[in-house]
Amino acid sequence: MTQPDHARLLVDVSRDYYLDGRSKVEIADRRGISRFQVARLLAEAREAGVVRIEIAPPAHLDGDRARRLADLLGAQEVVIVATGNDPRRTRDAAAHALAGLLAARVRAGTTVGVSWSRTIELAAGLLGALPPCEVVQLVGALPVDGAGNSLALIERFRGMEGVRTWPVWSPLLVGDPATAAGMRRQPEVAAALDRADALDLAVVAVGAWSATGSTVYPLVTDAEREDAAAAGAVAECSGRLFATDGSPLVTPLDARVVGVTPEQLARTPEVLAVGYGEHVAPALRAAVVGGIATTIVCDDAAARALEELLGSPAA
Structure with missing residues (x-):
């Protein structure tokens, strides 16, 4: 067989196997050679570069990409999930990832602070149990249509054997500063908020400060x-606001919030922050830069927006 004929055979056998899905036995019968010869020809085709195999995992399963993004952000870890066809599917994916992180991080004796969002609520529902630990409610209740609230969430943890809970029996957003201050002085509320000074781990949601990006935004006044x-x-x-550089902002709204402070989150060794959608990228960056988030759970859309924001578009 001449060299051109052999090269053509390499191409034909490779096309039969990789593109047309024929088995080695089928190719052998079709080409009048043995299946062992087919195997050798396929190996030769790869060595000669006739066949180049590329494995391209979905973006949300690219571990190297997540590590690069974590380095760019200055975060300990970034977990990227798939962006779903609708927000509910994306939220479900983020909740599963968050539940996995929680299950892996919580140890016996851990003090965990839990804020509220739809995603965090879903993640808690995916947890079968936790080791004996303490769970501190970080924010007062903020009822949202079609979802629960932080009080219902803390009850979920209260039902786990060996878990002690510290509830915040208050709304997140109170009508005026004086009433909010009074709520923060209530013994049970004060005990929970004081307990947030000694967290080992916290779970929070980060949203863009906009009508669609934050559950708090629609509830505040125009002023x-x-x-x-x-x-x-x-x-x-x-309920706390942050600037682009991550610095906490003290505005009149701050005085009406009953919940964890930015300073308490910044003192927490590990804070898992979840957010999704491209619009949330500046907020996630601010959370990391400001020292209130160490691990980010986001979707592919948010990750791509972060990469562009940080000057490193995805390959």
């Missing part, structure tokens, strides 16, 4: 929105 915009708010976490 409070204007004050927040003037202060440069881009992110909301547990």
